[in-house]
Amino acid sequence: MSDSKYLNTEELDDYIQSRKFEDYVYIIMSEAYSGIKDRNVRIEWGRAGANAAIIWSQNKIDIIRCNRGVRNWPEPVLYGLLSHELSHIALGANLHLEVQADRDVIDRGLGPYLAIERLFTQKHFDHILLEGEDRYLGFMSIRKLLSSDDVHQLETLMSDLGMKPPIREE
Numbered sequence: 167m168s169d170s171k172y173l174n175t176e177e178l179d180d181y182i183q184s185r186k187f188e189d190y191v192y193i194i195m196s197e198a199y200s201g202i203k204d205r206n207v208r209i210e211w212g213r214a215g216a217n218a219a220i221i222w223s224q225n226k227i228d229i230i231r232c233n234r235g236v237r238n239w240p241e242p243v244l245y246g247l248l249s250h251e252l253s254h255i256a257l258g259a260n261l262h263l264e265v266q267a268d269r270d271v272i273d274r275g276l277g278p279y280l281a282i283e284r285l286f287t288q289k290h291f292d293h294i295l296l297e298g299e300d301r302y303l304g305f306m307s308i309r310k311l312l313s314s315d316d317v318h319q320l321e322t323l324m325s326d327l328g329m330k331p332p333i334r335e336e
């Protein structure tokens with residue numbers, strides 16, 4: 167930390183990247199989360215499980231902490247990452263399972279972004295939590311839950327990003 171009253175380079179970068187991510191959040195919320203559009207969702211940086219996590223949610227303010235490593239991810243992949251967190255907020259943060267957040271994203275029509283995020287992070291198959299009581303959906307499971315329009319959108323995103331489906335299919 168610098169004792170200057172001005173932001174140092176790292177702080178300035180954090181600030182600029184937070185505004186960019188908050189713009190993405192705003193776009194996604196306008197598109198698919200009308201029920202929570204009055205909430206003020208802020209981004210901060212630091213260690214977060216699963217690359218992003220809700221760390222505070224109260225009084226219409228929600229804070230999503232993201233790992234700095236996600237900053238250079240492609241925009242559609244970030245939409246998937248942030249949608250999952252917005253579904254936590256929409257469902258009432260922390261009172262539900264990861265699989266419910268994933269399914270909520272799909273129900274809102276953002277499944278193609280969630281799928282592309284799981285493909286990008288090489289989560290091809292479900293990741294079991296709580297001895298089977300909960301799970302993160304992998305790319306293959308999400309793809310099976312998509313409508314044909316959503317599958318088409320996913321294929322377009324994959325083609326735009328030069329991404330291929332997993333070799334081993336179930």
Ligand SMILES: [Zn+2]
Nearest residue numbers: 250254264267
């Ligand atoms: Zn989650």
